[in-house]
Amino acid sequence: MPGVESDEDYIIARAKEAQKHNIHSAKAWMLTAKTLFPTNFKIQFEAYLMEKQYGNVQEAAECFSSLMLSRQNLSDLLPEISAIANALKSNETSFLSQMFDNIVPDIQLTILKTSVENSDDTMEYCRLLVLLLKKFPQLGVDSLVKTLIKAEKFFYDNRYARLLVVETLPLLSSLESPRLLQRLLVEAIDFYNSYVYDETEHDIPDPWQRLYGVLDLLGRQLGWDSFLVNYNNSLNKEAYFQKLLALRGCEDCRQLLYCGTTFFLRCLYEQRSLKGNHILIEALSDPEQPPSKRKKGDIEVTGVSAHQFQAAANCWELLHTNEVTSREFMKLSNQLQVKPWSEGFADELALYRGRYDDAMPHPTMTNLAANIVRVSINYFRKNYTACVENILAALPQLPTVEGVLESELIVGGKHRHLHFLPMTKVAIMHYFCTLLIRILLNTGNNSDLTYGHILVLIQLGWPQEEAVFIQILDYIKQKNVFHYHLFTAYIIHIDILEELSFLWNEQGNNVALDILPNSQQHLGQRRIGTRGADKGVKEDFRQAMKAQVSRSNESILNLIIQFINSERSYFLMIR
Numbered sequence: 134m135p136g137v138e139s140d141e142d143y144i145i146a147r148a149k150e151a152q153k154h155n156i157h158s159a160k161a162w163m164l165t166a167k168t169l170f171p172t173n174f175k176i177q178f179e180a181y182l183m184e185k186q187y188g189n190v191q192e193a194a195e196c197f198s199s200l201m202l203s204r205q206n207l208s209d210l211l212p213e214i215s216a217i218a219n220a221l222k223s224n225e226t227s228f229l230s231q232m233f234d235n236i237v238p239d240i241q242l243t244i245l246k247t248s249v250e251n252s253d254d255t256m257e258y259c260r261l262l263v264l265l266l267k268k269f270p271q272l273g274v275d276s277l278v279k280t281l282i283k284a285e286k287f288f289y290d291n292r293y294a295r296l297l298v299v300e301t302l303p304l305l306s307s308l309e310s311p312r313l314l315q316r317l318l319v320e321a322i323d324f325y326n327s328y329v330y331d332e333t334e335h336d337i338p339d340p341w342q343r344l345y346g347v348l349d350l351l352g353r354q355l356g357w358d359s360f361l362v363n364y365n366n367s368l369n370k371e372a373y374f375q376k377l378l379a380l381r382g383c384e385d386c387r388q389l390l391y392c393g394t395t396f397f398l399r400c401l402y403e404q405r406s407l408k409g410n411h412i413l414i415e416a417l418s419d420p421e422q423p424p425s426k427r428k429k430g431d432i433e434v435t436g437v438s439a440h441q442f443q444a445a446a447n448c449w450e451l452l453h454t455n456e457v458t459s460r461e462f463m464k465l466s467n468q469l470q471v472k473p474w475s476e477g478f479a480d481e482l483a484l485y486r487g488r489y490d491d492a493m494p495h496p497t498m499t500n501l502a503a504n505i506v507r508v509s510i511n512y513f514r515k516n517y518t519a520c521v522e523n524i525l526a527a528l529p530q531l532p533t534v535e536g537v538l539e540s541e542l543i544v545g546g547k548h549r550h551l552h553f554l555p556m557t558k559v560a561i562m563h564y565f566c567t568l569l570i571r572i573l574l575n576t577g578n579n580s581d582l583t584y585g586h587i588l589v590l591i592q593l594g595w596p597q598e599e600a601v602f603i604q605i606l607d608y609i610k611q612k613n614v615f616h617y618h619l620f621t622a623y624i625i626h627i628d629i630l631e632e633l634s635f636l637w638n639e640q641g642n643n644v645a646l647d648i649l650p651n652s653q654q655h656l657g658q659r660r661i662g663t664r665g666a667d668k669g670v671k672e673d674f675r676q677a678m679k680a681q682v683s684r685s686n687e688s689i690l691n692l693i694i695q696f697i698n699s700e701r702s703y704f705l706m707i708r
Contacts, residue, residue: 167242174205188228194235201240211251217669218248221264228331242269253480256292263300270304277301278317291324291403299337302347307354314351318391318470321347326398327471328672341399348395350399352388361392370444377451386458389451389592393458394465397448401473407552411437413481414509416552417567421600422545432485435541436553446482449474485551501530505561512568520572521704524565527693538594542567548694558595562690563696566590569704570598573586575705584608585617586703589696592626592689602629605638613644620648621677623696625684649677 143345193621200210218296220229232286233241245265252258262277281297298321325344328334337343347362352362361376373396380389414437434443453459466472474482483491494503504527511520536557542564544550554560570590573583584605591598609615624630637646 138425145486150181161337161479165430174200174203174209177203178206178209185228185232190228190231191235193228194232195219197232198236198240198562201243202464207247211247214244214248214251217244218261218264221245222260234655238269245492256296259293259296260300263304264297265298265574266301266304270306276306278313284299291327294320294324299343299529300349303343304349307350310512311351311354313353313395315387315391318347318351319465322391322395322398322465323469326469326473329402330471330473341402344395348391351391351457355387357388357392361388366394366397369539370440374444374447374451377448381451381454386461389458390461390465393448394462397445397452397458398473399699400445400448401478404438404445405473405477407438407441409437410556411553412505412556413442413484413507413551413593414554414564415513416541416550416554416564417543417571418546418548418550419543420545420547422543424469424542424546424548432549432551433546434485434551435544436539438553442481442485442553445478446485447473449482463515463562484510487549498527501527501532501561502556505564512572515575517572517576517707519703520568521707524569524697525701525704527561527565528698530625531558531561533558534558538563538597542594559690562693565595566693567597572707573603579608581616582703584615585619586700588617588618589623589693592624592629597625602632606632609636609644609646614647616647618648619696620682625687625692626682627682627690629680630678637674646674 153412156681165603167484170624177196177200181193181200183198184193197213211386217229221233223230235407236244239511242265245261249258249261249265252261259277262280266272266277266575278297278301281293293472297317302321303318314491321344325340328337340343342365345362349359349362351357353361355457357377362371364373376422377389377393377396380392383389413434418433432612452462480494483489484506492506493510494506507523508520511517511523536555536559539552539560542553570587573590574585585676587601591602632649633646655707
């Protein structure tokens with residue numbers, strides 16, 4: 134009759150009522166119901182919900198296992214199956230995840246398969262499939278890989294790439310198709326290369342090692358060198374590159390292509406991470422100094438990120454050594470969403486290889502970095518006027534960060550030398566002064582004015598240019614007279630002042646130093662003696678030197694900037 138309560142409903146109602154006051158009474162009612170109606174879905178489900186409510190993991194697992202085995206009213210279980218799957222996807226322990234762990238494997242497999250089969254969303258389907266395969270790797274992941282690769286959204290939804298590369302590929306032990314594996318490796322290279330440059334995501338530990346894991350998967354199947362596919366953080370870059378070099382003549386270019394591309398991208402990423410606010414410039418070598426032990430080949434690169442840059446540059450050129458590898462590398466690079474070499478590296482590579490036309494910044498680029506690169510290239514092309522013009526253009530653009538002197542602007546030897554120059558005020562001006570000193574020395578103009586200007590410029594990097602200073606002292610001794618009317622305005626370095634004072638006191642009988650304001654008329658008429666004659670002029674000299682010493686704490690940096698600006702017309706006349 135309508136409205137008459139069934140026996141099952143009656144017992145469930147009594148159990149629920151008893152739940153409010155006495156759990157033991159409620160359990161007794163449910164035990165009675167399960168005994169009387171062992172196959173009734175509604176009773177079995179209510180028993181499960183009761184155990185779940187009271188947090189009884191083992192009892193709830195048993196109840197849910199019975200429900201799954203009965204295969205009745207499966208659609209009514211789907212919300213709970215979905216909740217279990219979501220709990221398992223989380224890294225946090227929960228009641229449902231604990232309950233799942235207490236269910237026998239066969240029923241666990243049924244639960245996860247049911248969740249996969251009843252998922253309508255492709256992404257959710259793939260996530261659940263990954264979960265299933267993590268729990269039961271023996272099922273094989275081929276179907277999941279193919280589903281992800283063929284997903285229509287894959288090419289514009291990065292979640293699919295992440296699920297494929299980060300979650301799924303580590304589950305692979307092998308694939309029948311090397312062609313599919315190569316495609317997966319390309320996807321992995323693209324994903325991890327993009328990931329490391331994404332400033333918003335930092336949740337994947339050691340992405341490069343994960344990429345080498347995918348490389349290893351392909352390499353093992355194709356019989357590649359285990360050293361090349363197992364490169365880790367502690368291995369030597371030079372040793373790895375030598376292994377790559379040995380592959381140049383191989384008919385099958387795939388090992389060189391994939392291992393070389395991965396190595397190149399990693400080196401370039403490390404270089405860019407370390408480089409920070411530094412730019413590559415042509416620096417100087419001094420054959421009078423002992424050569425560096427670090428030099429490799431005909432070019433030495435110094436400064437932050439130098440080692441990583443040379444590794445990337447050498448690998449880039451290796452990937453372009455023959456037509457086949459170069460063509461395949463171009464195909465591969467066209468599939469990469471992020472091309473890190475397009476910003477800065479191509480220009481640095483051109484400078485590294487001495488292709489100055491390619492390295493020269495476009496005329497529309499007028500920022501500080503562009504002007505410094507122009508200074509560098511024009512100096513080494515001996516376009517001294519253009520070099521000075523670029524220096525003068527850069528002076529108003531100098532950064533506020535002061536920084537420190539660069540110890541590696543000049544290295545020993547006769548080889549070519551490049552340096553990563555920090556974009557700081559002191560480092561940039563140190564570089565400019567170093568070049569201007571050599572420009573003045575290279576002109577062949579041995580005038581007092583030229584040597585006086587050099588004395589001003591060597592103050593900033595002192596004692597780096599001490600050999601030049603000794604050369605000037607020898608010149609003064611040989612000539613016996615030295616005229617420089619800007620001395621008191623710009624020369625304040627204590628070591629230089631002491632040396633000139635020593636020269637004056639010890640060799641005053643022979644050397645006339647015309648370095649004091651308004652002293653030309655005296656020194657033009659007579660030389661200064663050392664036996665009491667011309668005491669007034671000598672006293673003037675001592676007082677002037679004392680005044681210069683008192684200024685030795687002034688900023689040499691600002692003084693030299695002022696000097697170059699004031700003497701711009703002189704520097705622009707240099708040929």
